[in-house]
Amino acid sequence: MGSGAGERGWAERRPVLFPFLLSLFCPALSEQIRYRIPEEMPEGSVVGNLAKDLGLSVHELPSRQLRISSEKPYFTVNAKSGELLVSGRLDREQICGKKPACALEFEAVAENPLNFYHVSVDIEDINDHTPKFTQTSFELQISESTVPGTRFILEAAEDADIGLNSLRIYKLSLSPSFSLINKEKQDGSKYPELALEKRLDREQQSYHRLVLTAMDGGDPPLSGTTELRIQVTDANDNPPVFNQDMYRVSLPENVPPGTTVLQVSATDQDEGINSEITYSFYRTGQVFSLNSKSGEITTLRMLDFEEIKEYSIVVEARDGGGLAAQCTVEINIQDENDNSPEITFHSLVEMILENAAPGTLIALIKIYDQDSGENGEVNCRLEGEVPFQIISSSKNSYKLVIDGTLDREQTPEYNVTITATDRGKPPLSASKSVTLIITDINDKAPVFLQASYMVHVMENNPPGASIAQVSASDPDLGPNGRVSYSIVASDLEPRALASYVSVSAQSGVVFAQRAFDHEQLRAFELTVQARDQGSPALSANVSLRVLVGDRNDNAPRVLYPALGPDGSALFDTVPRAAQPGYLVTKVVAVDADSGHNAWLSYHVLQASEPGLFSLGLRTGEVRTARALGDRDAARQRLLVAVRDGGQPPLSATATLHLVFADSLQEVLPDVSDRPEPSDPQAELQFYLVVALALISVLFLLAVILAVALRLRRSPSPAAWGCFQPGLCVKSGPVVPPNYNEGTLPYSYNLSVAQTGKTEFNFLKCNEQLSSGQDILLCSDSSGALFPLCNSSESTYHPETQMAI
Numbered sequence: 001m002g003s004g005a006g007e008r009g010w011a012e013r014r015p016v017l018f019p020f021l022l023s024l025f026c027p028a029l030s031e032q033i034r035y036r037i038p039e040e041m042p043e044g045s046v047v048g049n050l051a052k053d054l055g056l057s058v059h060e061l062p063s064r065q066l067r068i069s070s071e072k073p074y075f076t077v078n079a080k081s082g083e084l085l086v087s088g089r090l091d092r093e094q095i096c097g098k099k100p101a102c103a104l105e106f107e108a109v110a111e112n113p114l115n116f117y118h119v120s121v122d123i124e125d126i127n128d129h130t131p132k133f134t135q136t137s138f139e140l141q142i143s144e145s146t147v148p149g150t151r152f153i154l155e156a157a158e159d160a161d162i163g164l165n166s167l168r169i170y171k172l173s174l175s176p177s178f179s180l181i182n183k184e185k186q187d188g189s190k191y192p193e194l195a196l197e198k199r200l201d202r203e204q205q206s207y208h209r210l211v212l213t214a215m216d217g218g219d220p221p222l223s224g225t226t227e228l229r230i231q232v233t234d235a236n237d238n239p240p241v242f243n244q245d246m247y248r249v250s251l252p253e254n255v256p257p258g259t260t261v262l263q264v265s266a267t268d269q270d271e272g273i274n275s276e277i278t279y280s281f282y283r284t285g286q287v288f289s290l291n292s293k294s295g296e297i298t299t300l301r302m303l304d305f306e307e308i309k310e311y312s313i314v315v316e317a318r319d320g321g322g323l324a325a326q327c328t329v330e331i332n333i334q335d336e337n338d339n340s341p342e343i344t345f346h347s348l349v350e351m352i353l354e355n356a357a358p359g360t361l362i363a364l365i366k367i368y369d370q371d372s373g374e375n376g377e378v379n380c381r382l383e384g385e386v387p388f389q390i391i392s393s394s395k396n397s398y399k400l401v402i403d404g405t406l407d408r409e410q411t412p413e414y415n416v417t418i419t420a421t422d423r424g425k426p427p428l429s430a431s432k433s434v435t436l437i438i439t440d441i442n443d444k445a446p447v448f449l450q451a452s453y454m455v456h457v458m459e460n461n462p463p464g465a466s467i468a469q470v471s472a473s474d475p476d477l478g479p480n481g482r483v484s485y486s487i488v489a490s491d492l493e494p495r496a497l498a499s500y501v502s503v504s505a506q507s508g509v510v511f512a513q514r515a516f517d518h519e520q521l522r523a524f525e526l527t528v529q530a531r532d533q534g535s536p537a538l539s540a541n542v543s544l545r546v547l548v549g550d551r552n553d554n555a556p557r558v559l560y561p562a563l564g565p566d567g568s569a570l571f572d573t574v575p576r577a578a579q580p581g582y583l584v585t586k587v588v589a590v591d592a593d594s595g596h597n598a599w600l601s602y603h604v605l606q607a608s609e610p611g612l613f614s615l616g617l618r619t620g621e622v623r624t625a626r627a628l629g630d631r632d633a634a635r636q637r638l639l640v641a642v643r644d645g646g647q648p649p650l651s652a653t654a655t656l657h658l659v660f661a662d663s664l665q666e667v668l669p670d671v672s673d674r675p676e677p678s679d680p681q682a683e684l685q686f687y688l689v690v691a692l693a694l695i696s697v698l699f700l701l702a703v704i705l706a707v708a709l710r711l712r713r714s715p716s717p718a719a720w721g722c723f724q725p726g727l728c729v730k731s732g733p734v735v736p737p738n739y740n741e742g743t744l745p746y747s748y749n750l751s752v753a754q755t756g757k758t759e760f761n762f763l764k765c766n767e768q769l770s771s772g773q774d775i776l777l778c779s780d781s782s783g784a785l786f787p788l789c790n791s792s793e794s795t796y797h798p799e800t801q802m803a804i
Contacts, residue, residue: 032118033108035084039092039123044085047075047121050108051082054117058082063112068119070106075121077108084119092123093160100162127165127218131157134283137227140194143239143323144202144232149195151181153314153326155283156191157214157224168217173210178230180212186330187310194228202232239323240266240277242315247329253303261288264295266317266325273320282314282326290315303333337424341369341378343432354408354438362388362436363400367420374423383417383431390418408438409475442480442534446472448542455510458549459518467501468510470542472530479533488541489527501546503528510544518550519592552646554592556600558654561587571657578624578660584613587620587654589642599645605653606639613638613658622656634660 035048051061058081066077068084076087096102101122108117133155140152159167170192172180177200181193192212208230215223242264249262268275279295281288288297288311295315311331318324346364369376380390380398387404400416414436421429448470455468474481485508490497503510508528524546531539561570572585591598602620607613609632614625622638638656643649 034120036122039090041086047084050084064110129160130222131159131167131214131224133157133226140230144200152194154192164217171213200232206232233322238269240268240317240325242266242327250332259299261297268319276320282316337428340428340430341420354406360402365398367396377423408440409444440477445538446474446483446530446540448472453544456547467512470508474532482533483530488529491525516548518548523547550594552597555650556589556591556642556652559588582624584622596645603641605641608636
């Protein structure tokens with residue numbers, strides 16, 4: 001049976017091999033002609049004008065008898081026009097499978113004279129296959145005790161297309177309990193994983209139906225769907241746990257059926273039936289078998305490396321309680337190859353100047369492989385990104401040359417690894433490393449650690465203090481890397497620069513030469529240069545910006561309200577009908593400081609009516625807090641303090657004079673006559689003195705009235721003798737000024753009598769005093785005054801005498 005198959009294979013290949021053998025000996029054989037067409041072109045479609053591309057004219061075609069020699073009749077030649085036509089179905093997936101490149105190669109035969117021409121037609125993929133799942137639906141059991149975040153590997157869809165038209169993404173119908181994660185294998189294929197977002201509750205919902213969609217990257221994209229039927233099982237404490245989430249194994253392609261691939265193992269911490277684990281393939285295959293008890297995977301048939309290079313299998317372990325775990329087994333199929341290449345270096349130069357030009361020869365390399373055929377054909381390459389290149393010199397001989405710019409400061413040495421790989425399947429390779437030392441030249445300028453510097457210095461700093469340090473590095477060696485610093489430019493005046501800052505040439509420390517004042521100089525910029533000691537010297541500059549920070553050394557200054565030109569205080573008018581919230585005025589203040597030190601707040605220290613106005617804490621706006629009452633004074637005074645936000649805070653005060661009036665004319669006369677106290681403390685003292693004076697006057701008045709009432713009620717007429725009508729002073733009447741305009745409750749006219757005796761002598765007046773008339777006061781030699789009683793008797797009684 002095997003020999004018969006071999007004979008048929010030879011019979012099928014003979015038409016192909018015969019022209020191929022002829023082409024080896026035919027000197028007229030030309031270069032290969034290549035076409036590119038999409039798959040599934042209809043029969044009769046023109047691929048190209050083969051005769052024209054071969055240089056044959058239409059008149060030569062009948063005699064040259066141009067035709068196609070191919071194993072399968074995919075193409076034919078039009079005998080009249082010489083066009084290459086499609087003669088069969090071109091299904092790229094059927095012809096080439098998953099290969100990234102698909103080409104149909106055949107020979108075009110022309111007679112008279114006999115020539116063979118190699119023709120290759122590249123078949124491009126179109127999006128003619130939709131992603132497909134092996135089942136329209138599949139079941140999945142998940143325990144309700146499964147913690148959120150657990151993932152489950154789902155069945156992957158198959159798409160026969162390649163490249164952009166292949167399967168690209170999986171999508172899951174919306175579900176609050178599940179989400180989908182797209183994963184990618186090492187070979188680039190995609191597969192989905194179902195992630196549990198929140199804990200399941202079988203009592204609430206025991207079954208979930210979701211739609212899994214697989215989409216390719218075509219334009220327009222094609223998609224396929226399958227239904228996920230998720231059954232929520234009752235709680236089981238511990239699910240099985242695999243020893244590995246991913247098993248990887250390599251297997252030669254020539255192993256016989258029944259060969260053990262590997263053994264997966266899972267454990268379950270439960271006891272009894274819940275700890276009994278059963279292994280199964282998540283998706284049934286025909287290549288491998290799985291022992292459900294031991295987890296051993298074996299081959300079912302011969303493996304073919306050219307057919308499938310890698311297998312990815314999902315193995316599920318399920319305990320007796322229904323909990324399951326999954327793992328992935330990736331099996332790489334290896335081809336056979338025996339001997340690795342051998343690498344030998346000759347004439348190696350280990351010390352290289354960093355300014356060596358590209359193309360400079362570094363070493364000669366010899367490579368030898370004991371294998372023959374493709375397994376002995378060797379390709380040589382460099383590992384990693386290195387500025388070197390390997391150039392083929394002769395068979396198995398190579399040159400190692402410089403292929404880029406060398407930089408000792410960036411890479412002082414290179415560990416060059418040369419890998420030789422044969423063309424066996426799978427290829428074998430060998431590597432050999434050599435260390436190349438790069439010697440230094442002065443090709444690097446100093447580099448500052450920062451692109452620019454910015455330092456903050458508080459004002460009023462002590463002179464001579466260190467405020468910053470700039471640092472530059474030079475990767476060169478010796479004097480080429482020794483750096484000194486200097487200030488080469490500044491936005492300050494050149495003559496004033498030295499009085500502000502200086503820099504240490506060795507350390508790069510910048511010193512302040514004076515105390516800075518934030519209000520005078522808030523910032524200045526320096527250009528510091530770092531210069532190495534190479535020949536010629538290289539240098540670099542960096543900008544250093546010095547920001548002078550603020551201290552709270554300036555009190556707020558009130559701009560409004562301000563004094564008038566004549567030194568008098570200004571006033572603001574408020575309509576009498578102003579409603580609560582009416583904006584009366586605004587205290588405006590500034591602070592020469594900045595930041596929190598200039599963050600002003602406004603506070604009321606004193607107010608004529610405390611509840612009549614409100615003051616904005618940050619705005620300084622004075623607004624009416626309520627409407628003007630009948631008992632409120634028309635003139636109001638507010639003493640406002642303005643504080644800054646410094647620590648400790650500084651403040652200033654402002655006095656607001658507010659007048660309730662509907663027009664300016666109503667208030668001008670009153671305001672012009674009203675004295676303005678210059679100092680709140682002096683005004684307060686003035687009010688205290690006035691109050692004490694009023695209290696004293698009232699007390700004296702009360703004493704006088706009390707004495708007068710007591711004398712009036714007295715039964716002795718002598719006490720009132722001097723107050724009889726018509727009494728006058730003997731030496732002549734003395735009439736003092738009239739006090740009718742005073743603050744006393746009655747009007748009094750005073751008469752003064754002088755005597756040297758202990759008795760009072762009065763002149764009698766013609767008129768008798770009545771209630772409401774003036775009272776005469778008599779005076780003795782000492783000048784004391786006594787009230788005159790309204791009585792007909794003038795007898796003196798010593799016990800009733802009282803001095804006022």
